[in-house]
Amino acid sequence: MFDPTSKLVLGLVTGIVFGFLLQKGRAAKFHVIIGQFLLKDWTVVKIMATAVAVGTIGVYALVSMGAATLHIKPALLGGVLLGGLLFGIGLAVFGYCPGTSVAASGEGRRDAMVGVVGMLFGAGMYVALYPALQPIINGLADWGKITLPQATNLSPWAWVAGVVAAIAIGLLTLERFRTGQKSV
Amino acid sequence: MNPLTMKSWSPYVVGALIGVLSWFAFATADKPLGITTAFEYTAALTERAVAPQAARTNEYYSDPERTPKIDWEWMLVVGVLIGAFLSSKLSKDRTSQSIPPLWRWRFGDSTAKRFAGAFLGGALMMFGARLAGGCTSGHGISGALQLAVSSWIFVLLLFASGVATAFLIYGKEGANHVRSNE
Numbered sequence: 001m002f003d004p005t006s007k008l009v010l011g012l013v014t015g016i017v018f019g020f021l022l023q024k025g026r027a028a029k030f031h032v033i034i035g036q037f038l039l040k041d042w043t044v045v046k047i048m049a050t051a052v053a054v055g056t057i058g059v060y061a062l063v064s065m066g067a068a069t070l071h072i073k074p075a076l077l078g079g080v081l082l083g084g085l086l087f088g089i090g091l092a093v094f095g096y097c098p099g100t101s102v103a104a105s106g107e108g109r110r111d112a113m114v115g116v117v118g119m120l121f122g123a124g125m126y127v128a129l130y131p132a133l134q135p136i137i138n139g140l141a142d143w144g145k146i147t148l149p150q151a152t153n154l155s156p157w158a159w160v161a162g163v164v165a166a167i168a169i170g171l172l173t174l175e176r177f178r179t180g181q182k183s184v
Numbered sequence: 185m186n187p188l189t190m191k192s193w194s195p196y197v198v199g200a201l202i203g204v205l206s207w208f209a210f211a212t213a214d215k216p217l218g219i220t221t222a223f224e225y226t227a228a229l230t231e232r233a234v235a236p237q238a239a240r241t242n243e244y245y246s247d248p249e250r251t252p253k254i255d256w257e258w259m260l261v262v263g264v265l266i267g268a269f270l271s272s273k274l275s276k277d278r279t280s281q282s283i284p285p286l287w288r289w290r291f292g293d294s295t296a297k298r299f300a301g302a303f304l305g306g307a308l309m310m311f312g313a314r315l316a317g318g319c320t321s322g323h324g325i326s327g328a329l330q331l332a333v334s335s336w337i338f339v340l341l342l343f344a345s346g347v348a349t350a351f352l353i354y355g356k357e358g359a360n361h362v363r364s365n366e
Contacts, residue, residue: 003255010213011256015263017205018217022264023271024190025198030284035362037343037350043195048324050199051206055329058207068210073317073327075334083316084338088345090309092353094302095284097320098219098313101306102261106268110282111302118306123220123227125307126314130244137315148331159331171196 019103028103030095030111037092042174053167056160064156072145079137094118191275206326213256216330218322220313222261225252289361290354 002008025047026032035041062068091097094115096104101119104112126133149156187193202217209215229252232239239245245252272278283298291297313319316338318327324342327335350358 001253003253007213007256008254008259011215011259012263012266014205014209014213014217014256015260015265016267016270017263018202018260019264019267019269020271021193021198021201021205021267023268023277024193024275025195026192027198028268028272031286031362034284034286034350034354035359037346038354038359038362039347040359040362046195047199047202048320048328050196051202051325052329054200054203055206055325056203056331058203059210059329062207062210068214070330070332071214071216071326072330072332073323073334075332075337076317077337079315079317080334080338081341083312083314084341085345086312087309087316087319087338088312088342088347089349090305090307090312091320091342092305092346092349094305094309095287096306097324098223098310099264099319099321102219102264103268106265107272108278108280110280111284111287111298114299115302115306118303119220119223119310120227121303122307122310123223123314124231126311127224127228127231127244128238128242130242133315134243143333146333148333148336151333156331163331 018099019106022100022103023107027100028096028107028109028112030104030109033097033100034092034095042178045174046171049167049171053164056163060156060160070147072147074145075141075143076137077140077143081140082136090122188271188274189276191277202325203329206329215256216322216326217260218257218318218326219261219264220310220319220322222255222258223310224250224314225255225258228252285363286354286358286361290358 022028026043027047032041032043036044059068063070094101096112096115098119101112101115105116147156149159206217209217228244228250232245244250282295283293287298316323318335318338320342323335323338328339
C-alpha cells in the first residue's frame with residue numbers, strides 16, 4: 001500500500017520543485033495553454049522542448065554510467081493513437097494538462113480543481129472498463145518498449161545530438177519568427 | 185529582485201530546470217516525472233475499497249505491472265500542488281478565478297457551464313492518458329527525453345488533436361482574445 005518513507009519524501013520534494021517551476025513558467029494558466037493550441041502563445045512548447053533537450057543529455061549519461069534505467073512505455077498503437085486523440089480533445093476543452101491542472105489548483109483556480117475531480121472520474125472509468133478496453137488498446141500493432149535509437153539501429157548518442165540540435169534550431173527559428181512578427 | 189518573488193521566469197530557464205529535475209528524479213529514485221499513474225492508482229484503490237466484489241473479477245487487479253499504492257509518484261502529485269501554491273504565494277500571483285476570460289468570451293458567464301466543461305474535459309483527458317500510458321509529463325517530457333517511440337507518437341498526436349479542437353471551439357478569432365495577463 002505504501003512505498004518506504006524515504007522514497008515518499010523524495011517524491012514530495014521532487015514534486016514541490018516541479019510545481020514551483022510549472023507555476024513560475026506560467027504553465028498553470030488557462031490562457032497560456034489554450035494560447036499554445038491557438039498557436040498564439042508558444043510558452044508551453046518552449047518549456048517542453050527545452051526540458052526534453054536538457055533532460056535527454058543527462059538521463060542518457062546516467063543510463064550509460066549505470067546509474068539509472070530507461071522506463072519506456074510500450075508502443076501499443078491502439079492505446080497510444082486513441083489515447084493521444086482523446087487526450088488532445090479533453091485538454092483543449094479543459095484548458096489544463098494533468099500536471100498543470102494540479103499546479104493551477106495550487107494557484108487557486110476553481111475550474112482547475114473541478115477538472116482534477118473530473119480526472120479522478122476519468123481514471124475510475126478506465127480502471128472499471130479495463131477488461132473491455134483491452135481489445136482496443138491491443139487492437140493494432142504492438143511495437144513493444146522501443147526507443148528511436150533501437151528502432152533505427154543507431155547509437156543513442158547520435159539521436160541525443162540530433163534531437164538537441166533539432167530543438168535548438170526549432171526554438172531559434174521560433175524566436176526569430178516571433179520577434180520579426182512583433183516589429184511589423 | 186529575488187527570483188522567488190517574481191511572477192514569471194523565462195520559459196527556457198523553467199524548461200532547463202525541469203530537464204535537470206528529471207536527471208534528479210532518475211538519479212535519486214530511478215523514476216521519470218509523471219502525473220497520471222497516481223490518479224489511476226487512487227481510482228483503483230478507491231474502487232477496490234468501495235466495490236471489492238467487482239474488483240475481484242476485474243483483471244486490472246491481477247496485472248503484475250499495475251500495483252496500485254501510495255508511492256513516489258503519488259507524493260510527486262501532492263508536491264506539485266504545494267510547490268505551485270508556494271510559488272504563487274511568494275509572487276502574489278494567486279487567483280480564485282472560475283471562468284477564464286477566453287472561455288467567458290466564447291461561452292458566457294455561466295459558472296455551471298465552465299465547471300461542466302472542466303469536469304468532462306478533465307475526465308476525457310485522463311481517460312486518454314491512461315489508454316496511452318502517459319500524459320504531457322510522462323510521455324511529453326519524460327518519454328520524449330528517453331527517446332521512446334510511443335511518446336513521440338503520443339505528443340505529436342496530442343498537439344494535432346489539441347490544435348484542431350481549440351480552433352473548432354474558439355476559431356481564428358479566439359487567438360485575438362488570448363491576453364497575456366489574466
